[in-house]
Amino acid sequence: MSTTSQKHRDFVGEPMGDKHVTALSGIGVVLGKQLEDQGFDKAYVVLGQFLLLKKDTEMFSDWLKDVTGANSRQSGTCAQCLKEWCDAFL
Amino acid sequence: MSSLSSKSAQQLTDLLDDYGIKHGPVVDSTRSLYERKLKEVMAKGKKVKPSSDQTYYREEEEEVTYVYRTPVKSDGSGDSRSYLRSRPEWTAGEHETSYSSYPRSQPEYRGRSDANEPYMYDTPSTYRASYLKATPPKMVPEAPQTPKSSRLIPLWVQFVFFLAVAVFLYIVFSSMEMNEPLKGIK
Numbered sequence: 001m002s003t004t005s006q007k008h009r010d011f012v013g014e015p016m017g018d019k020h021v022t023a024l025s026g027i028g029v030v031l032g033k034q035l036e037d038q039g040f041d042k043a044y045v046v047l048g049q050f051l052l053l054k055k056d057t058e059m060f061s062d063w064l065k066d067v068t069g070a071n072s073r074q075s076g077t078c079a080q081c082l083k084e085w086c087d088a089f090l
Numbered sequence: 091m092s093s094l095s096s097k098s099a100q101q102l103t104d105l106l107d108d109y110g111i112k113h114g115p116v117v118d119s120t121r122s123l124y125e126r127k128l129k130e131v132m133a134k135g136k137k138v139k140p141s142s143d144q145t146y147y148r149e150e151e152e153e154v155t156y157v158y159r160t161p162v163k164s165d166g167s168g169d170s171r172s173y174l175r176s177r178p179e180w181t182a183g184e185h186e187t188s189y190s191s192y193p194r195s196q197p198e199y200r201g202r203s204d205a206n207e208p209y210m211y212d213t214p215s216t217y218r219a220s221y222l223k224a225t226p227p228k229m230v231p232e233a234p235q236t237p238k239s240s241r242l243i244p245l246w247v248q249f250v251f252f253l254a255v256a257v258f259l260y261i262v263f264s265s266m267e268m269n270e271p272l273k274g275i276k
Contacts, residue, residue, distance in 0.1 A: 054113070054114040059123070
């Protein structure tokens, strides 16, 4: 049994389509609002940012902390979630 | 110090490469992040140049070669010939013992494998003789220990630990010599 959350497994298990940014693992209501305000309203936009950062989880984690004020755990989870999604579908 | 925000995207890219920071394209959404990273690195001074990965690797290489050279230096007198002999044999990879996989990093592992090898195929008397010869040279390398490379565990601690392990193994092995007086096992 992996140590990932159900949210993580739900996201990584299928193409993200038009899922809202709060569908990302680690992104709750508060962080979701922050991202929306910046224009990142859909998960695929955040994916775009992740890809721009060359799928570097550390770099993406730093960016997320910068932009939303997320803590290490939240940003790390989100980065890992996106990385695994990319490994599966990209 | 010119402001990073006034630099062009190409200039930022060049700076990022100079500091060996792995990065993607410098666009609107990534620019502020890269500016911040560059600011941090520049504040740290030019210690990060060139790419830190290579420096780390080189250091590791240095460590390994230095460890190999040390016993050779101490054995220059021609003493403990069997010890010297067992070393090149081991580096050539002649014997298929599992201990040959040990020493890639730590000197204590290396020493351990060396102490165990004679045990594997030498007769007990030769082992003891070669081992006794090997123990004095261990004390010598502690003296010419001038180059201070950054280690997690100080070198003298590693040597002390190695000595403790060696002495322990010696006690264990010497106790195996006196098999006859062992009661109850017949």
